[in-house]
Amino acid sequence: xxxxxxxxxxxxxxxGWKIGQLDQPGAxxxxxxxxxQYTATQSAYPSxxxxxxxxxxxxxxxxxIQDIQSKTTGLQHKTADSTEITASGQPVQMMRTDxxxxxxxxxxxxxxxxxxxxxxxxxxxxxxLTYATPTSSFSEEELKGMLEQTKLMNIESSQLNM
Numbered sequence: 001x002x003x004x005x006x007x008x009x010x011x012x013x014x015x016g017w018k019i020g021q022l023d024q025p026g027a028x029x030x031x032x033x034x035x036x037q038y039t040a041t042q043s044a045y046p047s048x049x050x051x052x053x054x055x056x057x058x059x060x061x062x063x064x065i066q067d068i069q070s071k072t073t074g075l076q077h078k079t080a081d082s083t084e085i086t087a088s089g090q091p092v093q094m095m096r097t098d099x100x101x102x103x104x105x106x107x108x109x110x111x112x113x114x115x116x117x118x119x120x121x122x123x124x125x126x127x128x129l130t131y132a133t134p135t136s137s138f139s140e141e142e143l144k145g146m147l148e149q150t151k152l153m154n155i156e157s158s159q160l161n162m
Contacts, residue, residue: 005123006116008040011149016142030146035107036133038146044125047145049117053161056117060126061095064113072101081160084131085114087152093118093160100135108135112143121156 010028020029030038049056061079069075082096094116103109113122118125131143
């Protein structure tokens with residue numbers, strides 16, 4: 001598959017969405033007029049990660065949950081392994097969290113986030129992909145179309161090793 005740091009191939013055009021402005025290196029985002037955000041991040045570890053891809057991925061997933069919990073109310077979430085993200089046409093094992101919460105604006109939101117850490121390569125890092133919208137405009141069909149245009153590149157292992 002590749003060496004070095006994992007990176008996203010991210011769509012810059014998707015019907016009804018426009019490029020968003022993020023003040024974060026390694027982040028790409030699309031936004032829509034309904035309050036939706038589709039965001040991909042890729043980060044290098046500043047210090048050695050938890051040992052093993054699975055433990056490091058769980059650690060990053062827990063951080064995402066804690067972060068969203070600190071900014072919202074009524075968070076309900078479910079996390080499971082997922083192979084919906086691909087690299088070179090092959091499924092990549094990730095952790096997927098489905099979440100529902102009330103935002104700071106009082107609106108109900110629904111989010112899906114995929115997270116994966118890569119600890120074994122020459123450049124350990126982690127990636128995330130988030131689709132978050134007000135609950136009333138959440139669309140499985142739209143999400144599926146966006147996922148078809150979003151791929152991981154430069155990964156050394158598609159397996160979520162222990």
